[in-house]
Amino acid sequence: TTFLLSGVGFIDKHQQSKDSIFFRDGVRRIDFVLSYVEDNDDARKLVRNNILMYCSMRESEDGKTYFVKIHAPWEVLATYADVLKIKAPFRADDILENREMPMGHILPSSTRNRIVYYILSRCSYIQDCECDKKGIKRLLNNGTYTAAFPLHDCRYWKSSSYSNCESDRYKLYRYWARFLCFFKEQPINLIRKYYGEKIGLYFAWLGFYTEMLLFAAVVGTICFVYGLLTYEENEWSKEICDKKIGGNIVMCPLCDRKCGYWQLSKICNSTWMNNYSYLHLHIVTLFLEFWKRRQARLEYEWDLVDFEEEQQKLQLRPEYESKCSKRKLNVITQELEPYLPLTSKCARACLSGATVLFWLTLIIACIVGVIAYRLAVYAAFASIMKDSPTSHLHVVGPYITPQLATSVTASCINFIIIMILNFMYERVAIWITDLEVPKTHLEYENKLTMKMFLFQFVNYYSSCFYVAFFKGKFVGYPGNYAYFFGSLSKLRNEECDPGGCLIELTTQLVVVMTGKQVWGNIQEALVPWLMNWWGSRKARCHPESLYSRWEQDHDLQPFGQLGLFDEYLEMVIQFGFITLFVASFPLAPLLALINNILEVRVDAWKLTTQFRRPVAAKAHCIGAWEEILNAMAALSVVTNAFIVAFTSDMIPRLVYMYAYQPDGEMNMKGYINNSLSVFNISEFPAESRYRDYRYPSGHEKQYFHTMQFWHILAAKLAFIIIMEHVVFMVKFVVARLISDVPSEVRARVKRERYLVQEYLHNYEVEKLKMQLQKQDHDERTQLRLSLHADTKDHLKLQPKC
Structure with a gap:
């Protein structure tokens, strides 16, 4: 062609x-x-x-x-x-x-x-x-x-004196891309005009998401500060830290060989994480619903209302057209179009699924390796941090314990593994998606999005899920401990602190979330700048007047196929951290807010100054990311309910306070002693304790679970069911009350469609009038010609004088 x-x-x-x-x-x-x-x-x-x-x-x-x-x-x-x-x-x-x-x-x-x-x-x-x-x-x-x-339009750092040079790029840099503009509203319409609707929608979504994070950050900060201020009022914390109570409770060793008996008061500093907030979940619901309204408004203002249907019918991917040699009739367009045979499509899908399963298994294997590391080095840290023959878990400094040291080092190793795997998954996901030969660009992006998110979800969150829901749940009891890889491995399953695993889950979240955000900003800002500086070193030797516009842009970094995709993925993974595990770390929204304030300007700066101008593309929404956000919001209700019920110690405390307080008073006195089971030992002049609800030695149901254990389990399940139903009901009511499309936008869309129909009707009427007028004119002309011919014939028949 x-x-x-x-x-x-x-x-x-x-x-x-x-x-x-x-x-x-x-x-x-x-x-x-x-x-x-x-x-x-x-x-x-x-x-x-x-x-x-x-x-x-x-x-x-x-x-x-x-x-x-x-x-x-x-x-x-x-x-x-x-x-x-x-x-x-x-x-x-x-x-x-x-x-x-x-x-x-x-x-x-x-x-x-x-x-x-x-x-x-x-x-x-x-x-x-x-x-x-x-x-x-x-x-x-x-x-x-x-x-x-x-x-690009001219230079970004100063306005050009060249009369024909447009200044949109300079405006974007001056009023949007600089960090000092962080308090200003983004010029969304100018972004859309210069970069296209797809990039404009991303920055509109990122700005709206950052605004909603402000409310979640305020709530989380209030909860965190409240926890610090009320720390001294927690009765269970006082009992653990009290030398006469916690100091006299001897706990069983936490590993088999190098760990000794230890005093409960040694974990005093890890009992402060006790406050939760569920308002975040409702803020998430409001964010998603209000974004739908904001997106509908942009969809109308940018003339994207009917774009999805057009995208599905048109614009086949060139790769699809070239790889599909067979043709079939499209019943809608009545034209021959390429298609992929069903057998080839099934074979490609099976190969793609097998590859995805293999790489997900690789992630699980890496997580198992990190767990094995935790079990292996815990005994080493316990041996290093000992200060007496009988106390192997004393604190080194004000806060560092073997458990904390193990958690921090394991989190850092896990983060390094995550970064390495991310580098590999990006290429694997692209290869798999290309193998499937999607028909349209929209289908290609959705398939790639789902694969990359699945990889990243397992990669980033699997370690957090382990700490939140599996660690300390399969431990056993003294004399009958459970071992990782079986008893021959000598790697005893990890236990949680008597206060729960929240402090360790918080450590995991801080290391992975903060590390990801810092590393991401370095990659996005510093790396392109260094590469551009190195690539343009030869051009700096020439006079600036010889350095043409196309050469300047050629020396910039390419905004690749996954440029915008990576930005969405980064923010969606962050969204998961602040929703799925917010009950364990209320400050997560605040960290995300600080990062996003910087993220908006970093993305704007690199797009305006460090990258070639991307090819504009249309999009009527944020695509498959919207469904992913909705799914994560629903999953966050379940995960936070399970974190509060099974990872924290809130439900056992409530059961004790309302049902097992010996004095009948509504307080927490005696809770710590009540929550520990007794194990008789011959090497120590007293009984040692371990975290569980089991009958002591000598009882007819020796080491079986007590009735209090079953009451607590029933309370946990009841809490999960009630919390999930309440939150989902609130989400349902909010979704019903807040319309996805504002009423004025619906009215404008109807008005424009009416105007189009009216215009087409008037056009057809005018066309018909013109046809009738032409037909009437032709008939009159024919009549005049006919009369003229008759007159001439009549004159010919008259006799000459």
Whole structure:
């Protein structure tokens, strides 16, 4: 198919501003740039075989890189605007008084580069060939071209004096991309105009998410401060820290060989984590519902209401068209279109599923390895941190215990493993998704999103799930302990502190969440800046006037296929940390808020200054991420209910206070002694204790669970059921009360559809009138001609004088 270019000749850099994004006539805009190294014949083929766009080629200052500059004339833009269903106003808007009417710029630069990329991705570079050798993406993959990108507008750090240079990039940098603008509202409409709807939606979502984090951070901070202020009032904490109570309670060893008996008062500093907040879950629900309303408003304002249906019907992926040699009739369009046979589709799906299962198993294996590390090094830390023959768990410094040291080192190792696996999973997920050959871009992104999120979910959260729901649950009791990999391994299963595993879960969350955010910001900001600085070192040797706009953009980092995808994934993983485990760490929303305030500006800065301008793309929503967020919000209700019921010590305390307090008073005196079971030992002049509810030695039900254990278990299950139903009911009521689409938006959509129907009706009426008038005119003309002919015939019959 012939699409684009016609030669305009070489451009003399000395006669043109370095900020120019036009050809030398100053009228025709450079919509897209292709670059290749040396004299590449294959690169010239695309130019020779597809010549309806204006183009010129020019080598760079290094004498090796050549640039193909492309301009799409109005005829091409108009044709493909119709193919891509790009909307434009046909009459003045009587709904929004201040709505901008870009009549002078019906197609902004983002739309122009989207059209050009659509053409380039489908044009064949071999004439008269029906094979799959077509598309700029294939040429980029095989190295024919080194880059393909639209140009940025001028320079970002100062306004250009060049009259034809637009200043959108400078405006974005000055009023959006700088960190000092963190308190300002984002210019969403300008972002959409410059980068397209897809990137505009991401920043709209990120800004809205950050605003909602403010409320969750306030609630979490209040809970945290309240826990610190009421720490001295907790009766169970006082009993543990009291030398006369906790100091006289001797606990069983926590490992078999190098651990000794220890005093309960040694864990005094780990009993402060006792306050929970469930308001976060309701804030999450409000965030999701209000975002739907915000998204619906943007969908209307950006003319994306009917985009999903259009996306499904049109714009097949070039890779799908090239790999599917068979054709079948589309019953809707009545045209032949490529399709993938069912047998091939099933085979690809099975291979994809097997690969996903293999890599998920690899993650589980890594987590098992970390658990084995925890069990192996705990005894070593206990041996190092001893200060007497009978007390192997004394505190070193004010807070460090063998359990805390084991937890911190294991969390750091787990974080390193997570980072290594992430590097591998990204490539595996892309390979699997390419193997499945999705039909449309939307389908491709959704499949890739689900695979990457599944990998990341297991990778990031599996260690937290282990600490929250498995650690300390399968321990056994003295004389009958449970062992990891069986009794031959000598690795005894871990126990929780008598105050529960919350402090360790908090440690895990802080290390992984904080480490991920710090490492992510380093990757996003520092790495691109260093690579750009190194890549442009040769250009800095030349006068700035010789460093053209396309060369400046060529030296920037490419905004790859997963550029925006990685940003969404980072935020969704963070969303999981602050929702799935918020009951254990109320300060998680505050850390996320601080990170996101920086994240918005870092993303804006790198996109505006460090990356090539991305090809614009349309999207009517945030895609599969919305369903993932909803699923995580629902799962967070279950996880937090189980954390409170089984990981924390809240339910046993309530059962004791209301049912087992010996004095009948509503207080917690004597709770610590009540929560520990007795085990007789011969080496020690007293009885040792362990955390459980079992009958002591000598009882007829020796070491069986007491009735209090079953009462507590019943209370835990009742709490989970009640909490889940209450929270889900609140979520259901809130979702019903808050409409997904604001009423004024629905009215405007109906009004616009009515105007379109009215316009089409009037058009048809006017067309019919014109046809009738033409028909009447033709009939009258025919009648006049007929009368004229009759008159002539009559005169011929008259006798001559």
